[in-house]
Amino acid sequence: MKIHEYQAREIFKRYGLAVPNHVLCHTVDEVEQAMKNIDHLVVIKAQVLVGGRGKAGGVKLAKTKEAAVQAAQQILGMDIKGYKVEKVIVADAVDIEHEYYVGLINDRNTKSVTLMVSAEGGVEIEEIAKTNPEKIHKISINPQIGLLDFQARNIGMKLFGNVKLARQAARIFQKLYQIYMETDSTLAEINPLVLTPSKELLAIDGKMNFDDNALYRHPEILALREVDEDEQKEIDAREKGLSYIRLNGNIGCMVNGAGLAMATMDMIKLYGGSPANFLDIGGSSNPRKVVDAMNILLSDKNVQAVMINIFGGITRGDDVARGLIEALNTIKTNIPIVVRLSGTNAEEGLAMLKETGLTTVSTMSEAAQKAIELSGSKN
Amino acid sequence: MSILVNNNTKLLVQGITGRDGQFHAGKMKEYGTRVVAGTTPGKGGEKIHGIPVFDSVEEAVRKTGANTSVIFVPAPFAADAILEASFAGIDLVVAISEGVPVQDIIRVTPVLKQNGTRLIGPNCPGLITPGESLIGILPGTIFKKGNIGLMSRSGTLTYEVVNMLTKNDLGQSTVVGIGGDPVAGLYYLELLEMYENDPETEAIVLIGEIGGDAEEQAAEYISRHVTKPVVSFIAGQTAPPGKRMGHAGAIISSGSGTAEEKIKAFGKANVPVAKEPSEIPRLLKEKLANAVI
Numbered sequence: 001m002k003i004h005e006y007q008a009r010e011i012f013k014r015y016g017l018a019v020p021n022h023v024l025c026h027t028v029d030e031v032e033q034a035m036k037n038i039d040h041l042v043v044i045k046a047q048v049l050v051g052g053r054g055k056a057g058g059v060k061l062a063k064t065k066e067a068a069v070q071a072a073q074q075i076l077g078m079d080i081k082g083y084k085v086e087k088v089i090v091a092d093a094v095d096i097e098h099e100y101y102v103g104l105i106n107d108r109n110t111k112s113v114t115l116m117v118s119a120e121g122g123v124e125i126e127e128i129a130k131t132n133p134e135k136i137h138k139i140s141i142n143p144q145i146g147l148l149d150f151q152a153r154n155i156g157m158k159l160f161g162n163v164k165l166a167r168q169a170a171r172i173f174q175k176l177y178q179i180y181m182e183t184d185s186t187l188a189e190i191n192p193l194v195l196t197p198s199k200e201l202l203a204i205d206g207k208m209n210f211d212d213n214a215l216y217r218h219p220e221i222l223a224l225r226e227v228d229e230d231e232q233k234e235i236d237a238r239e240k241g242l243s244y245i246r247l248n249g250n251i252g253c254m255v256n257g258a259g260l261a262m263a264t265m266d267m268i269k270l271y272g273g274s275p276a277n278f279l280d281i282g283g284s285s286n287p288r289k290v291v292d293a294m295n296i297l298l299s300d301k302n303v304q305a306v307m308i309n310i311f312g313g314i315t316r317g318d319d320v321a322r323g324l325i326e327a328l329n330t331i332k333t334n335i336p337i338v339v340r341l342s343g344t345n346a347e348e349g350l351a352m353l354k355e356t357g358l359t360t361v362s363t364m365s366e367a368a369q370k371a372i373e374l375s376g377s378k379n
Numbered sequence: 380m381s382i383l384v385n386n387n388t389k390l391l392v393q394g395i396t397g398r399d400g401q402f403h404a405g406k407m408k409e410y411g412t413r414v415v416a417g418t419t420p421g422k423g424g425e426k427i428h429g430i431p432v433f434d435s436v437e438e439a440v441r442k443t444g445a446n447t448s449v450i451f452v453p454a455p456f457a458a459d460a461i462l463e464a465s466f467a468g469i470d471l472v473v474a475i476s477e478g479v480p481v482q483d484i485i486r487v488t489p490v491l492k493q494n495g496t497r498l499i500g501p502n503c504p505g506l507i508t509p510g511e512s513l514i515g516i517l518p519g520t521i522f523k524k525g526n527i528g529l530m531s532r533s534g535t536l537t538y539e540v541v542n543m544l545t546k547n548d549l550g551q552s553t554v555v556g557i558g559g560d561p562v563a564g565l566y567y568l569e570l571l572e573m574y575e576n577d578p579e580t581e582a583i584v585l586i587g588e589i590g591g592d593a594e595e596q597a598a599e600y601i602s603r604h605v606t607k608p609v610v611s612f613i614a615g616q617t618a619p620p621g622k623r624m625g626h627a628g629a630i631i632s633s634g635s636g637t638a639e640e641k642i643k644a645f646g647k648a649n650v651p652v653a654k655e656p657s658e659i660p661r662l663l664k665e666k667l668a669n670a671v672i
Contacts, residue, residue: 106481108561108591108628111488126633143486184482213454213627214480243625247617258559258625259533259588262614266638267655269617278618280625311535311542313518314406343542344518364539365657 001210003224004047006089008206012190015179017172019203022091031072034090035065041093044071048083049226051124051207056080061093083228094202099192100159101125101136102173104180112140113180115147115173119159121192147177168201169193183221184214233296240292242281249274251371252297252306252335254290256281256315264309267364273372276303290327298333305375307367308339317341317349325356336374340367381508381553382528382573382580383471383499384447388512391436391445391469392417393452393460395427399475400451403516404428407449410519412512415443436467449505449514450474457501458483465496473514474500474564481627484562491564498564502627504534504556515556525550527663528574530567531586532559532626536614540586540656547660552580559626561590567597575605582608582663582670585650589615590629590636598644608666611645612653613638 009019023034024047031044046058053059058080062068068090078085099121107114118136120128128136137158141147152173156166172193180188187209194202215222227235230246237244243258247265251273255261258280265275277300281293297303310320320341328337338359341349346362353360359374361367390407394400395417405428408414414430416439423434433439436448448464450457450472457476464472465487472491479501491498499506505515509522521538523545531537537556544551552574557566567585574580583605587594594613601609616638618624620631631637642652651662 106485106562108593109596111562112485113482124633126635142489143482144489181482184480186481211481212623213478214482216455217480245619245622245624247619255535257533257535257538258629259531259536259586259614260539262533262588262618262624262629263536263539263612263656265617266614270654275617278622278624311538313521313535313538314403314516343538344520363657365655 001212001215001221001225002049003208003210004049004226005045005206006047007224008208009203011179011183011208012203012206015175017175017203018201019206020092020094022089024087024089025072026087028069028072028076031088031090032065032069035068038090042068043091043093044068044075045089045091046075046078046080046085047087047089048080048085050081050083053080058085091204094194094204095197096194097197098195100195101128101189101191102176102193103187103189103191104176104185106186107140110140112143113177115139115141115155115177117155117159117173125189125191141177147174165195165199165201172201172203183208183218184211185209186211237296241289242279242293242296244296245278246300247275247277248302249276250302250304250375252276252279252300252303253309254279254281254293254297254306255309256311260309260311264307264364264368267368268307268372271365271368271372273368273375276300287323287326290323291330294327294331298331298335303335305371306335306337307371308337309364309367310339310341312341312343312346312349314344317343317345317347318352321349321352324353328356328358336371338367338371338374340364380577380579381511382570382577383553383555384506384508384512384514386413386511388447388514389413389415389443389445390512390514391415391439391443391448391464392430393436393448393450393464395419395430395432395451396422396425397451399516401427403451404430406519407513410513411510412514416445436463436469440467440469445469447471447514448473450476450501452476454478454480454501458487461487461498462490465491465494469496471497471499472564473503473505474498475503475505475515476500477502479560481560481562484560488562499555500558500560500564502560503558503563504537506553506555508553509551517554517556521545522554523550525552526579526581527551527584528577528580528582529554529584529586530570531556532588532628533586533614536586536656540584540612540659543657543660544584544663547664549660549663552577559628561628563628567593568600571597571600571605575607580607582610582667584659584663585609585611587611587613587641588626588629589613589618589624589631589638590626592636592640594641595644598648598650601650602648608663608670609650610653610659610662610666611650612656612659613641
């Protein structure tokens with residue numbers, strides 16, 4: 001789960017990190033109101049759940065109320081990588097001597113939380129990793145003892161070469177680690193961390209992602225969630241025990257298991273078609289789930305054929321077939337449906353399905369080719 | 380031989396009185412796995428499918444000599460169950476539970492290392508040495524004893540491939556589902572080493588998917604250390620970036636973790652990548668034929 005910059009700033013502040021003040025605004029009027037009490041340089045920043053706002057023109061400096069209003073007019077409503085800007089922050093601008101990068105991630109390889117810092121702040125870390133990997137300093141944190149003072153100080157020394165600033169930075173790294181662990185983050189970035197001419201370190205941008213599997217123990221984080229239409233569909237599906245992601249093709253897929261579902265999409269592409277979605281119904285033949293899944297699939301108007309790909313494992317193929325028949329009896333549609341059933345008791349299952357008039361096949365390849373043919377869309 | 384589990388595996392089922400624990404304890408026993416005990420706090424003294432239930436793992440280990448455990452408890456309690464098994468002296472813990480917070484696994488990892496416990500999963504279907512021991516939720520009927528070692532981040536995709544292997548008379552030494560989470564227990568490198576050293580394994584199938592760079596590392600490891608033939612398959616070539624494809628670990632983030640990069644890495648390591656799962660038996664047979672010459 002992602003949150004906005006202003007929400008990350010608020011979390012940072014709550015934990016005592018130094019963050020310049022900001023006001024959240026949804027309209028140009030609100031920006032004008034906010035500027036009434038401000039007589040210094042501000043920065044108007046688009047709040048969208050996607051990176052690259054600066055390059056897209058979503059971040060502008062303003063010296064006066066008039067300039068701020070003008071910037072807000074340009075930014076509000078703007079489209080950034082498919083996200084419409086519905087709010088901005090008016091944040092105090094600060095004098096910058098240098099910009100740094102500070103980030104925490106879950107590192108799959110070391111199986112630990114890793115702190116990454118760089119003196120090349122203000123750009124995306126992936127960019128630094130590509131162009132100047134030697135300029136990223138990393139440390140894996142042992143969860144039993146946390147980020148120790150000397151570790152934080154030493155990595156601070158690498159950035160500043162000055163123990164006073166290194167100590168100041170160390171406190172920021174440790175605080176960010178505390179936030180990270182206490183909120184079950186999967187990413188926490190301060191980018192940039194700014195050094196001002198008066199030798200203060202300020203977090204002037206924040207980015208945080210959270211572990212969906214841990215949201216159950218963080219209602220305060222869950223309350224920050226904002227979703228668009230597609231994501232709402234994904235969340236609704238998850239509540240029904242389904243994992244659904246919409247794509248742009250015309251062949252709807254329904255599969256048991258995530259890996260097999262990905263392989264099914266790939267196969268449709270391999271044979272020249274285009275998958276409309278990823279849909280994993282999990283390991284059950286429950287007719288209710290099949291009905292829910294079909295309803296989601298058919299709500300996508302691009303879908304011209306459906307490919308159901310089930311591998312019967314512990315759940316036997318005849319049980320799966322019974323579930324499908326029961327489910328498909330309640331769904332009225334003209335869209336052609338191809339069912340592929342394999343694994344335990346697949347033959348019995350396929351025989352039962354034949355009587356229903358559905359197109360049945362026994363391999364994935366056949367199913368993909370048949371679905372493409374029936375969608376009449378081979379391109 | 381085989382890897383990780385065999386006839387000597389004495390299995391404990393943690394969460395045996397729950398719906399899934401109960402069902403799969405029965406299936407595993409039916410398959411022939413030596414299921415010696417189950418645990419559920421407060422249910423000690425009961426029996427499930429004739430398997431004695433204990434209140435704690437410590438007691439179960441003391442009274443039955445269990446050396447491996449499989450975990451069916453709900454995700455919020457999985458980390459505690461893993462640690463309970465570890466402190467009771469269990470050698471291998473297999474966590475089936477799906478939806479375990481990543482930081483829970485990060486926290487248990489150094490403790491398992493100190494205790495010398497090996498973990499498989501979480502969010503995995505388990506593992507099997509056909510004809511000897513099945514641990515987890517794998518459908519026993521599709522497996523056949525043989526010489527192919529297989530490891531995979533996905534459950535049903537594994538069954539799909541195993542089913543084809545068996546139909547093509549390519550039996551399996553040990554099949555391991557390593558799970559779909561970003562941070563998990565035993566992974567490709569450890570397993571590649573075990574398969575390489577296992578006399579019963581003649582060739583290896585590696586089933587990967589998008590997210591992370593474990594496949595790239597495996598490719599590198601194979602080119603340096605593995606002499607046995609390896610064939611792979613990567614799922615998720617059509618997955619859009621930034622979206623989690625069912626598995627918590629299956630996500631392309633900031634352009635890395637793509638199927639394309641993984642396929643390229645295997646190409647460099649001379650590991651054929653099947654275009655579709657049904658190609659795997661043929662690729663294996665070709666590799667095995669060349670290996671004999």
